[in-house]
Amino acid sequence: MRTLSAPAASQSQPLVDGDMLAAIDLGSNSYHMVVARYTLGQLRVVDRLRETVRMAEGLDGRGGLLPDVRQRALACLSRFGQRIRDIPPHRVRAVATNTVRRLHAPQAFLMPAETALGHAIEVVSGREEARLVYLGVAHAQPPRPGHRRLVIDIGGGSTECIIGRGFETLERESMQLGAVATTLRFFGNGRLSRKRWRDALIEASVEFQQFAATYRSLGWQEAIGASGTNKAIGEICAAMKLTKGAVTAEALPFVRDELLRAGHIDDIRLPGLSDERRPIIAGGLLVLEAAFTSLELQRMVVSKAALREGVLYDMVGRAGDQDPREASVDALVQRYGIDRAQALRVESSALALFDQVAAAWQLTPDDRMMLSWAARLHELGLTIAHSQYQLHGAYVLAHSDIAGFSRQEQQFLAALVRAHRRKVPRNVFEALPDRLLPAARRLSGLLRLAVLLHRGHDDPAIPGLGIRASDDTLLLSLPARWLDERPLLQADLAGEPAETAALGVRLQLDP
Numbered sequence: 235m236r237t238l239s240a241p242a243a244s245q246s247q248p249l250v251d252g253d254m255l256a257a258i259d260l261g262s263n264s265y266h267m268v269v270a271r272y273t274l275g276q277l278r279v280v281d282r283l284r285e286t287v288r289m290a291e292g293l294d295g296r297g298g299l300l301p302d303v304r305q306r307a308l309a310c311l312s313r314f315g316q317r318i319r320d321i322p323p324h325r326v327r328a329v330a331t332n333t334v335r336r337l338h339a340p341q342a343f344l345m346p347a348e349t350a351l352g353h354a355i356e357v358v359s360g361r362e363e364a365r366l367v368y369l370g371v372a373h374a375q376p377p378r379p380g381h382r383r384l385v386i387d388i389g390g391g392s393t394e395c396i397i398g399r400g401f402e403t404l405e406r407e408s409m410q411l412g413a414v415a416t417t418l419r420f421f422g423n424g425r426l427s428r429k430r431w432r433d434a435l436i437e438a439s440v441e442f443q444q445f446a447a448t449y450r451s452l453g454w455q456e457a458i459g460a461s462g463t464n465k466a467i468g469e470i471c472a473a474m475k476l477t478k479g480a481v482t483a484e485a486l487p488f489v490r491d492e493l494l495r496a497g498h499i500d501d502i503r504l505p506g507l508s509d510e511r512r513p514i515i516a517g518g519l520l521v522l523e524a525a526f527t528s529l530e531l532q533r534m535v536v537s538k539a540a541l542r543e544g545v546l547y548d549m550v551g552r553a554g555d556q557d558p559r560e561a562s563v564d565a566l567v568q569r570y571g572i573d574r575a576q577a578l579r580v581e582s583s584a585l586a587l588f589d590q591v592a593a594a595w596q597l598t599p600d601d602r603m604m605l606s607w608a609a610r611l612h613e614l615g616l617t618i619a620h621s622q623y624q625l626h627g628a629y630v631l632a633h634s635d636i637a638g639f640s641r642q643e644q645q646f647l648a649a650l651v652r653a654h655r656r657k658v659p660r661n662v663f664e665a666l667p668d669r670l671l672p673a674a675r676r677l678s679g680l681l682r683l684a685v686l687l688h689r690g691h692d693d694p695a696i697p698g699l700g701i702r703a704s705d706d707t708l709l710l711s712l713p714a715r716w717l718d719e720r721p722l723l724q725a726d727l728a729g730e731p732a733e734t735a736a737l738g739v740r741l742q743l744d745p
Contacts, residue, residue, distance in 0.1 A: 421499060482532065710742070
């Protein structure tokens, strides 16, 4: 059995020439992997792997995954894992999208999937998927200064629509419309007819209408299609001599009419269409026609880049000074009016504690970053209400769309914030995978101590703050005179061992 490598949560080690990176995209139709070498500040792709898994076909309607599809996915990940076994774990990032998001119990799939791949797998929200798609397209086709772009990515289970400028997104939307899912939904028995197409087009268009007016009002100078469906339709347009590879409003009706003439999905024979793409092209074409109609598109060029390239460039940003998560945390501090001075006091003490126990507890630089962010955000819930504000803050962090963060990272932050004060509930960590539990419990203990030390919103630095860790025991030492002057802190610390015990951490005060 392959040993599971730690997640590449922060890529905190700077990149140097020759470093290899790998990005894996667990899509709803295909699994992709791209391997690149970092050279002179640029990424040079050295290998690509793609396998059709059709994971979206495996959803059983109850949030489960059919056994044969599950096995197909695990076998693919095992092959991917063999290719990247020599790449350092912190240079590998695997991302799961729509179908895994829709599973009732994602961990039942993710645990064996991570074992097969040999690396942790992040689940990203639809809007975070949209951000990564745009990042990949923007780097592959450098934008013109000041120009806005519309990027449409039709995947197997979802479709993402993004307006961006430069390398930053302005609007992001994700819909439950994908080539596989839409084909199954509207053409599950394989039959094709004009009436069925019209009815399906109306339903699909409703999804776009939710944001179409906003997008049209903002506007764009260029429309770009990403991923396999858009590429396949562009190739069909070229093979039918309708365009030279772009997709246009004039060409789409000809492609649609030719597809409908088949009468059945099995009989589709469009020029330039591969046998592999045939079973799902109807749903993909339907989604694209709905997009063109709702957004009043005239022309869309096709990009070779997509989510996996975006993941690679996001890794480069995390390794340097362009980690989008830092900007997101700062935006949350501002949006919720968090007391920056208090956040800084708690963060400083939390990190001072962390640095003294990191080696004994085998905590990583990624863990340090998560603790830092949790300290800055621990009072987020005060904007909603003082009573039980840790619950409000945890809910916001768990359920918001926060750029740069995977779902697991958001759940990790939410757990730390939820457990930073008062009684620690038994289920506070239940959303986390087992591999994250030890760090989450220990970081929660450190954050609780840092918050207690600054309960009075004073003392920017604690003189002589010392702590040692042995197994799951913490031995805290504070200057006796300083502590004697703070009877409230003494009382808090006296009661804290009972609370930290719920974290699996035993707190002792150095007499």
